[in-house]
Amino acid sequence: MTTICFDISVMELFMPLITGGTVIICSAKTQRDGIALKTLIANTKPDIIQATPATWSILIESAWVGDPELTILCGGEPLPVSLANNLTPRVKELWNMYGPTEVTVWCTAKRIEGKLSSPPTIGRPIQNTTAYILDMDTLQPVAPGKQGKLFLGGEQNARGYNKRPEITAEKFIPDPFRTDVENPIMYDSGDLARFNDDGEIICCGRADYQVKINGFRIELG
Template structure:
C-alpha cells in the first residue's frame, strides 16, 4: 500500500513505477518556491507513527502498526528513566529494520544530546566498537546480549558513567556481571514489537537471577494460565501485556490481530485489550517478573517438558564455554533429540560429563557441537 517515497534521483527502480516520488535533489528549486510558513498540524495521537515488520516464529512477515501516542508514551518514559539530558553521548548500533533503533535515534534528539551512529562494519567488530566508545566518550549504548558479548570479548571495562541497555534476548548472568563489574549502570529491557519497543525494565544489581522487573509507564502486565486466569506467585504462566503501548494490530491481517490481541475480563465487569506474548514468566516473591523463555522454545521430549534456556544456563557455568545455543533435532514425530551448539574450548566428552553431573538425564543433550561463532540475524538476535 505504499503511496510515496522520499528519495534522490537515480536511486529508484522499476518496482517503484506506480508509487509517487519526491526526489530531493531534482525538485529542489520547486521546493524553495513553497511557503516557509509552518503548516497547520492536523496529526493526532491515534495516527500511525510507523509500520514495522516482524517475522515471528512462522516466518510470515507481520506489519505491526504503532500509533503516535504509544511511541510518545514510550519515549517520555525512557527519557525519565535514563534522566536524559544534553550531556548524553549515545552510540547507535542497531539496524533500522529493528524497532529498538527508534529509541537510539529519537531519545538523543529529544534530549539535545549527541548521537554517534556506528556503521555496519563497526557494529560487527568488537575492537572498533570499543574504539568508538573511547573516542566519543560514549555514555549510553543499547544492544542485544550478543552485541554486548562481542564487546566484552575485547576486554572492555565500561566507565562508571556508562549506562548499558540490554534486550532482545534472554540475558546470560555472566554478561550481566561483566556489564556492572566497574560500577557502571546496566538495565535489562523486555518487550515485544507489538507493545512499542520495550515494556518492562529491571536495573541489574548483582549475582541475582536475571529478571525483567516490572512494567514501564502506563503499561500493565499479567501472567495467566492456559484458561487465561491469573497464576499465583512462583507459578509459571504466559505473559500478557496491556496499556498505552499496545499496537493497533497487524496491517491487513484482521484474523492474526484478533488471535494475538484479546479482550479479556480479568476484573469483574471490566474488559481490557491485551497482547498475548507467547513468553513464559512467573512472579517472584517481591512482585518482580522473571522471564522464563519462549513457549515455542519449550519442547516435549519423551514425555518431559523441557525449557531449552535452562540447559543453556547450566552449560554456561562451565569455565571454558563462552556461548551456547540449544536446539532440538527432529528425526520423525516421535524421535526428537537435544543438541547443544557451543563456542569455547574443550571437547564434547568434557561437556557431556559436566552436563551429566548437573542436569537430570532427560535434559542432557544427545549432541555437543563445537562451532566457531553463533550465527546472528541482521537485528543482532541469534539465528536459530
C-alpha cells in the same frame, strides 16, 4: 547501533532528540568489530548505549574496560548470568530490558546490581504498561510463583498486524482487567513467565517453538 528494521532503533533515534541529546551513529562494520566498537565508545564517550547480549559479548571479548559514567541497556534476548557479572563492574548502570515489537520496544526493566548467581528477572512493567501472567486455558491470573503466559497491555500496544486480521485477532485480545480506558487490549506475548516473591517477572521460555538469535525471532519448522 541498531538497524532501523529492528524496533529498538526507535528509542535510540528519537529519545536523545526529544531530550536534547545527541545520536551517535555506529556503522554495521564497527558493530561487528569489538576493537573498532571499543575505540568508538572511547572517542565519543556516550552516556547511554543499548545493545543485544551478543554485542556486549563482542565488547567484553575485545578487553573493553568499561566506563564508570556509562549506562547500558541490554535486551533483545536473554541476558546470561556470566555476561551480566562481567558488565556490572565496568559501568555505572546495567539494565535488563524486555519487550516485544508489538508493545513498542520495552515494556519491563530491571536494574542489575551486584553479582548474580541465577538468571536476572526482567523486572516490573514500566510506566503506562501492564503485565499479566495468566492461565493459558482460563486467561485468569495465576497465583504468585506459578507459571503462566505473559500478556502485556498499556498505551504503547500496537493495534495489530498489517493486513493480517486472523493473527491480529489471535494475539491482540480484549483486556478484561483494565477499566480506565475504552476498549483496552492486551497482547499475547507467547512467553511463559512467573512472578517471584518480590513481584518481579521471571521469563520461563516460550509456549511455542519460537527462538531468538541476536534479537531476531525465528519460528522453527
